[in-house]
Amino acid sequence: MISLVLILPIIFCLILFFFKNNTLNNILITLYALLHSSVGIAYFLKPELLGECNYFGLGSSNIVFYLVLSIVFLAVSVYNCGYSKNLAKEFPAKKMMLYSIMILIFVFSMTGGILSNNLGLAWIFIEGTTLASAYLIYFNKTKHSIEAAWKYVFICSIGIALAFVGIILLTIATGDINTLNYNDLMNNAKSFSHFWLNVSFVFILFGLGTKMGLAPVHFWLPDAHSEAPSPISALLSATLLNCAFLVILNVYKVMLCANCVIFARTMLLIMGFLSLFVTAVFLYHTTNYKRMLAYSSIENMGILAIATALGGIAYFALIIHLIGHSLIKASFFLTSGNVLELFETKRIKSIRSLGLIDKKTAWLWIASFLGICAFPPSMLFLSEFLIVKAFLIQKHFILCALFLFLLTVVLFGMARVVIKMVYGKKSEEKFELAKKNITKISKTMYIPQVAMLTLAFILGVYIPKFLDVIIKNTLIG
Amino acid sequence: MVNGFIILFGLTMLYLSTTSRLKAHVDALVAQGILLFLICAAGFHHMPWFIILFLTIETLLVKAILIPLFLNKVLKKTHLKRDTDANIAHFYCLFISSAILFGGFMVSVLDIPSLSMINPMCFGIALATIIISLWLITIKQKILSNVIEFITMENGIFLLSLSVAKEMPMLVNIGVLLDVFIAIYILGLFVSQINKELGDMEVAHLSDLKDSENND
Numbered sequence: 162m163i164s165l166v167l168i169l170p171i172i173f174c175l176i177l178f179f180f181k182n183n184t185l186n187n188i189l190i191t192l193y194a195l196l197h198s199s200v201g202i203a204y205f206l207k208p209e210l211l212g213e214c215n216y217f218g219l220g221s222s223n224i225v226f227y228l229v230l231s232i233v234f235l236a237v238s239v240y241n242c243g244y245s246k247n248l249a250k251e252f253p254a255k256k257m258m259l260y261s262i263m264i265l266i267f268v269f270s271m272t273g274g275i276l277s278n279n280l281g282l283a284w285i286f287i288e289g290t291t292l293a294s295a296y297l298i299y300f301n302k303t304k305h306s307i308e309a310a311w312k313y314v315f316i317c318s319i320g321i322a323l324a325f326v327g328i329i330l331l332t333i334a335t336g337d338i339n340t341l342n343y344n345d346l347m348n349n350a351k352s353f354s355h356f357w358l359n360v361s362f363v364f365i366l367f368g369l370g371t372k373m374g375l376a377p378v379h380f381w382l383p384d385a386h387s388e389a390p391s392p393i394s395a396l397l398s399a400t401l402l403n404c405a406f407l408v409i410l411n412v413y414k415v416m417l418c419a420n421c422v423i424f425a426r427t428m429l430l431i432m433g434f435l436s437l438f439v440t441a442v443f444l445y446h447t448t449n450y451k452r453m454l455a456y457s458s459i460e461n462m463g464i465l466a467i468a469t470a471l472g473g474i475a476y477f478a479l480i481i482h483l484i485g486h487s488l489i490k491a492s493f494f495l496t497s498g499n500v501l502e503l504f505e506t507k508r509i510k511s512i513r514s515l516g517l518i519d520k521k522t523a524w525l526w527i528a529s530f531l532g533i534c535a536f537p538p539s540m541l542f543l544s545e546f547l548i549v550k551a552f553l554i555q556k557h558f559i560l561c562a563l564f565l566f567l568l569t570v571v572l573f574g575m576a577r578v579v580i581k582m583v584y585g586k587k588s589e590e591k592f593e594l595a596k597k598n599i600t601k602i603s604k605t606m607y608i609p610q611v612a613m614l615t616l617a618f619i620l621g622v623y624i625p626k627f628l629d630v631i632i633k634n635t636l637i638g
Numbered sequence: 639m640v641n642g643f644i645i646l647f648g649l650t651m652l653y654l655s656t657t658s659r660l661k662a663h664v665d666a667l668v669a670q671g672i673l674l675f676l677i678c679a680a681g682f683h684h685m686p687w688f689i690i691l692f693l694t695i696e697t698l699l700v701k702a703i704l705i706p707l708f709l710n711k712v713l714k715k716t717h718l719k720r721d722t723d724a725n726i727a728h729f730y731c732l733f734i735s736s737a738i739l740f741g742g743f744m745v746s747v748l749d750i751p752s753l754s755m756i757n758p759m760c761f762g763i764a765l766a767t768i769i770i771s772l773w774l775i776t777i778k779q780k781i782l783s784n785v786i787e788f789i790t791m792e793n794g795i796f797l798l799s800l801s802v803a804k805e806m807p808m809l810v811n812i813g814v815l816l817d818v819f820i821a822i823y824i825l826g827l828f829v830s831q832i833n834k835e836l837g838d839m840e841v842a843h844l845s846d847l848k849d850s851e852n853n854d
Contacts, residue, residue, distance in 0.1 A: 307831060307844075311781075311832060312844070314823070319791070322791060322795055329795070329799050336755065
């Protein structure tokens with residue numbers, strides 16, 4: 162089945178290329194999303210169905226990342242059924258075909274990156290995600306989308322090239338052991354040169370940190386997330402960043418096995434706090450609600466880096482946060498797609514009285530905001546609570562205070578925007594336009610967000626035993 | 639002899655940092671491609687023959703012929719001649735690049751046990767090339783110059799991978815090739831699209847997306 166999940170998108174791409182039909186585009190994307198999810202389910206019910214593969218595998222270390230990708234992709238594919246109908250009115254069939262093909266290649270690359278058990282192979286797939294998603298960011302072909310895509314490709318390519326330098330340095334660290342397989346690296350980590358391990362981690366962290374959106378190498382992220390079509394923004398934020406993070410996490414595990422983790426922890430803490438700081442400062446000035454969501458992604462990636470650095474109880478928080486952020490942020494970005502369809506603008510100032518125009522979108526907007534800002538019972542409340550506890554257990558009181566302060570500033574910045582957008586005084590001109598556009602929002606553009614938010618809030622109060630086990634195993638495996 | 643080629647490779651970076659003519663930049667890329675080919679062919683017999691064959695053909699074909707051809711085509715199409723608006727004068731560029739290259743040489747003469755796994759000259763010059771390229775990206779104003787510095791950085795990384803005195807996994811070589819594809823992708827798709835959309839190739843014109851302005 163693992164081979165199938167990697168081969169099928171290529172076959173689907175060929176079919177789409179020859180038929181150029183919008184309905185077929187949606188059917189094949191949804192079909193692939195269903196197959197993708199079924200592999201995740203098979204892992205729990207019938208693991209023998211997954212089969213053996215030399216370079217790819219589904220195990221305790223990557224199953225959470227895979228499941229998150231499956232759920233978000235399924236939600237995006239359902240949303241895309243309604244969204245692409247609106248796009249198809251503006252763009253020719255050929256362009257819609259390319260859009261669908263690139264989505265399949267993008268998800269294929271992310272899947273390959275998550276499933277690969279070899280650092281070199283994971284790096285190749287991460288590079289593949291850049292190639293596929295660049296087209297999707299550039300999809301609208303406006304001056305701004307070209308700018309965003311250019312920055313994305315150029316900055317991420319430099320980042321990925323630096324990560325490659327890190328991989329070369331890691332091969333120096335490994336000495337006589339000639340492998341990039343994660344398990345082999347972890348098993349032999351004790352014999353590695355600590356000096357070269359530390360140097361290679363710096364390059365890998367900065368390189369893949371660029372892709373993950375960690376400050377100070379995050380510059381592409383707000384532009385790319387805001388210019389891409391909303392389903393793509395959801396995929397970029399909720400799944401692509403996780404893929405890059407998984408590779409960093411695997412290299413970090415090698416550092417852990419080599420007992421050479423103090424330097425790596427310091428680096429992660431610095432980049433994590435810097436990401437929170439950047440979000441707190443820039444979120445306050447942004448005038449574009451999609452950029453606001455992009456900055457929130459930088460913040461949450463920073464929280465993941467901090468949780469990794471803290472260790473102990475924060476490891477559990479890390480996986481909870483990763484799942485919660487992906488579900489809620491995907492929902493937030495998809496809902497932003499509804500807002501954009503209604504008001505035809507990304508300017509915060511132009512959007513008021515959302516609650517009077519489309520109650521369902523307004524509620525989704527508020528629920529996503531409450532979820533991302535860690536209001537209980539959101540999963541993020543649990544994770545952030547545990548991270549604070551980890552700070553206190555390790556007696557990092559000043560860092561804990563700084564963490565809480567920066568989170569509060571971010572919460573205030575987002576609350577200000579969300580409340581104004583939903584309850585602010587209406588402008589007649591925009592009000593009429595949005596009322597007219599409400600027909601563009603089909604049912605499939607609400608259901609995925611409701612499902613993901615429900616899941617994120619339920620998991621905030623009750624984590625089933627099987628999920629608890631895989632969360633705990635993710636960092637041990 | 640290999641060390642001679644490596645030093646010549648390092649010197650091409652000095653040439654790149656002192657010239658503003660874009661055609662000269664492309665010529666320097668051709669020189670780098672040929673030098674990398676010679677370094678691969680002459681000095682790396684510790685690798686299996688098929689890897690050496692793959693590397694030599696790849697460097698000669700892609701780095702010395704295909705990419706420069708692409709770049710020349712773009713130069714003709716866009717009528718670009720010079721990148722005269724660099725943030726730093728040529729003299730200082732030369733000075734800073736020389737200092738970085740000197741640092742690279744210093745790394746190569748260090749006698750540290752942790753450097754036993756690598757070819758020191760190759761490692762030092764590769765590191766200097768990567769740093770000079772990254773620095774040049776930050777000071778050049780034309781998009782095409784940025785692409786050229788990106789490719790020189792890739793060449794530096796390629797040299798770095800050659801510096802490891804053990805058999806590198808084939809995946810790493812595929813990785814290098816994939817990087818080259820990225821360069822061609824950037825060149826082929828974006829550079830011409832940006833030129834079509836914006837009418838010129840200035841980095842400064844790609845700065846509309848800001849937080850303080852209203853971007854619809």
